[in-house]
Amino acid sequence: MIEWADQIFVLLKREILLLVPVALQPLASILLSVGPIMGVFATLFAATTVLERKGLGRIQNRLGPNRVGPFGLLQPLADGIKAIIKEDVVPYRTDRVLHTLAPILIMVAALLAYSVLPLGRNMVALDLDAGVLFFFAAGATTELAIFMAGWSSRNKYALLGAMRAIAQMISYEIPLILSTVGVLMAAGTLSTTGIVEAQSGYSGLFPNWYVLTPWGFAGFFLFLIAATAEANRSPFDLPEGESELVAGYFTEYSGFKFAMFFFGEYLGLFAANALAITLFLGGWNAPLQILDWVPSYLWFFAKLLFLIGLSIWVRGTTPRLRADQLMNFAWKFMLPMSLVNILASGLWRFTGDGVLGWLVCGSLVAGSYYALGLNLAPKNAVTKRIYRFAT
Amino acid sequence: MMPYLLLSSLLFSAGLAAALLRRNAILVLVGIELMLNAANLNFVVFWKFGPNPESMAPALFVLFSIAIAAAEAGVGLALILALHKHFKSTNVDDMNLLKG
Amino acid sequence: MSFDLAILALLIGVSAIAAITLRDLVHCVLCLAVTFASLAAVYLRLGAEFLAFSQVLVYVGAVAILALFVVLLTRTGEPRAESRFSPQVMIPLAVCAFVFTGLAAAAWSSSLKDSPEAVGASMKLKDVGRELMTSYVLPLEVLGLLLTAALIGAAILAKADDGEDDEVTDLGESQGQQQRPMVATTHSDPKHD
Numbered sequence: 001m002i003e004w005a006d007q008i009f010v011l012l013k014r015e016i017l018l019l020v021p022v023a024l025q026p027l028a029s030i031l032l033s034v035g036p037i038m039g040v041f042a043t044l045f046a047a048t049t050v051l052e053r054k055g056l057g058r059i060q061n062r063l064g065p066n067r068v069g070p071f072g073l074l075q076p077l078a079d080g081i082k083a084i085i086k087e088d089v090v091p092y093r094t095d096r097v098l099h100t101l102a103p104i105l106i107m108v109a110a111l112l113a114y115s116v117l118p119l120g121r122n123m124v125a126l127d128l129d130a131g132v133l134f135f136f137a138a139g140a141t142t143e144l145a146i147f148m149a150g151w152s153s154r155n156k157y158a159l160l161g162a163m164r165a166i167a168q169m170i171s172y173e174i175p176l177i178l179s180t181v182g183v184l185m186a187a188g189t190l191s192t193t194g195i196v197e198a199q200s201g202y203s204g205l206f207p208n209w210y211v212l213t214p215w216g217f218a219g220f221f222l223f224l225i226a227a228t229a230e231a232n233r234s235p236f237d238l239p240e241g242e243s244e245l246v247a248g249y250f251t252e253y254s255g256f257k258f259a260m261f262f263f264g265e266y267l268g269l270f271a272a273n274a275l276a277i278t279l280f281l282g283g284w285n286a287p288l289q290i291l292d293w294v295p296s297y298l299w300f301f302a303k304l305l306f307l308i309g310l311s312i313w314v315r316g317t318t319p320r321l322r323a324d325q326l327m328n329f330a331w332k333f334m335l336p337m338s339l340v341n342i343l344a345s346g347l348w349r350f351t352g353d354g355v356l357g358w359l360v361c362g363s364l365v366a367g368s369y370y371a372l373g374l375n376l377a378p379k380n381a382v383t384k385r386i387y388r389f390a391t
Numbered sequence: 392m393m394p395y396l397l398l399s400s401l402l403f404s405a406g407l408a409a410a411l412l413r414r415n416a417i418l419v420l421v422g423i424e425l426m427l428n429a430a431n432l433n434f435v436v437f438w439k440f441g442p443n444p445e446s447m448a449p450a451l452f453v454l455f456s457i458a459i460a461a462a463e464a465g466v467g468l469a470l471i472l473a474l475h476k477h478f479k480s481t482n483v484d485d486m487n488l489l490k491g
Numbered sequence: 492m493s494f495d496l497a498i499l500a501l502l503i504g505v506s507a508i509a510a511i512t513l514r515d516l517v518h519c520v521l522c523l524a525v526t527f528a529s530l531a532a533v534y535l536r537l538g539a540e541f542l543a544f545s546q547v548l549v550y551v552g553a554v555a556i557l558a559l560f561v562v563l564l565t566r567t568g569e570p571r572a573e574s575r576f577s578p579q580v581m582i583p584l585a586v587c588a589f590v591f592t593g594l595a596a597a598a599w600s601s602s603l604k605d606s607p608e609a610v611g612a613s614m615k616l617k618d619v620g621r622e623l624m625t626s627y628v629l630p631l632e633v634l635g636l637l638l639t640a641a642l643i644g645a646a647i648l649a650k651a652d653d654g655e656d657d658e659v660t661d662l663g664e665s666q667g668q669q670q671r672p673m674v675a676t677t678h679s680d681p682k683h684d
Contacts, residue, residue, distance in 0.1 A: 133544040140552025396598035404591035409511035411583035447622040462641035469645035475565040
C-alpha cells in the first residue's frame, strides 16, 4: 500500500503507455512526462503569486488581495484573464523578431531545467549522466534572452536593466556553480538522481543530507543567495528596480508577453529552489526515518513550498542592494567563500564525519566567514557624510 | 560520417570568410571561433566513427579546446576594446599605423 | 543522413552564414549563439553529453555574451555608410571556396568515409574525470594557469589605455567645469554688488 502510494504516478504512466500503440510510445512517454510537469508548476506559479502577495501584504501590515473568490484565492485567474485580453503594445522602433523571441526563449530555458529535477522516487523526466551540468547550461541561455529583451526594446531603461541583469547574473553564476562542487565531490556523480540517492539513509536520528555538514550548510546558503541573485529577486532586484529603471528589461512588454516574463522568472526561481533541495536537502527523502511512509513527491513539494516561503520572507524584509555593494558581495565574499567551501568538503572526505571533521571543516568555514565578513564591512563605521555639490 | 565532415568544412570556410572579408574586428574574432568549432566537431566525429571509440583523448582535447577558446575570446575582445579606445574604431582597415 | 541531422545541419549552415554576413553586429552575435547551440545538439546526437553541455555553458553563456558586451561598448554613433566587407572580395572568396573543396575532397577520399558509427561509444563522465586526473593532469594544471593569465591579461588590456584617456578627458571636463562657474560668477556678481 505504501509502496503503491509512493509510485502511483509512475505506475499510472506505465499503464497509459501500454494502451498506446508501440510506434507512438516514445512520443506518448515524452508527453506524459512533460505535460504533468508543466501543469503542476503552472499551478504552483499561480498559487505562489497569491501566496506572495498575501505574505508581502502581511509583512507590510496590510491585507493583500482579498476580492476575487474566497480569501482572494481566485486572484491568479483574474490576473491571467487580464494578461491575455490586454493589448500587446509593441513600440514602433523595436526589433520585432527579437522582441517576440525573448519571452519565449526565457520560458523555454526555464522549462528545460525541469527535465533533470527528480520530483519523487523514480520521477525524473530525463536521467542524464551530467544532469547538474545540463541544469546550468539551460540556465545560461536565460542571459541571452534577457539581453534580447533589453536590446530589442530600443529603450534606454530596458537596455540599462538588461546590462545590469547580465552583469549580475554572470557574477553570481560563478559562486552558484562553485557552491555545488562540494556536493558533486561528496556524491561522486553529476546525475541528479545519483545525488539524491547518495543522501538517502539515516545516521542515528538525522538524515544523511548534505546540509547537515559544515560545508553543506555553508554551500546551501551560498547556493540560495546566488540563486536569488540569478532570479533577479529582491534584495538583488537592481535590474528591474522600479524606482530607478521602471521595470528594467521588460519595460516595453505588455499583455501576454509580460506575463510570460513573469512566468519564466518564477519558473526559474522554482527550478533553482528544486535544485537546492536535490543537492542539499536530500531531494525526496523523508527527514525522519519514521516518516518514511509519506509519499516521496509530497516531501519534495513540502520542501519546495518551504523554500518558496523563505524567499517571500526574504523579499519582504530586505532592502535593495546598491550596484557596487552587489558586485563587492559577489566577488569579495561569495567567490572566496565558495572556494574555501570546496576545500572544506575535500577535507571532510579525509577527516570523516566525526568530531575531528566537524572541528576542522567547521572552523575552516566559520573562520573564513568571519574573516571575509570583516573584510566586507565598512572600514570606518559611521562618519559625517560630506556632500559635494555641482557648482 | 560524410555529412558531419561536410558540415565542419562549411563551418570552417564560413569562419575563414568572416576572418578575411569582414571589416569589423569583432566579426574577425567570430570567424576564428567558428573555425575552432569546426575543428572541435571534427574531433568528436572522428572519436565516434574512428577505430577506437573507447579512447577519451578526443573528448578531452575538445574540452581543452573549449576552455582555451574561452580564454582566447576573452583576451581577443579585451584587445578589441583597447584598440577601440586608441583608434576610436573597430574597423581593421583603420589599424594601419605601420603603413608608410 | 537522417531527418534530425538534416535540420541541425540546415540550422548550423544558415545561422553561420547569417552570423558572418548580417549588417547589425548584435544580430551577427545572436546568430553565432544559435550556431553554437545547434553544434551542441550535434554533439548530443553523437553521444558526447558532457561536451554538449560544456559547449552551451561556455560558448552561449560566456563567449556570446562577452561578444555582445563588446559590440555595445565599441558602438560609436551612426554606422558608416561604407560596405561592411573588405574592398577585395574575389580573392578571399576564392581562397574560401578552395579551402572548402579541399576539405570536402579530403573527407571524400578518407579511408574512414564508410566506417560505421560506434554504437556503444558514449562519454561517461566518470571516465572523463578519471582521465583528467590521471593521464591529463599536467595539461589540466597548465590550462588553469592559462585561464588565470588570460583573466588577468584581459583585465589589464581592457584597462590599459584607460589611464591616459581618462586623464585627457578629465582635463577637458575640468576645463569646461572651470569655465562654467566663471561665467556664472560674472553673471551673479552684479547682483551682489
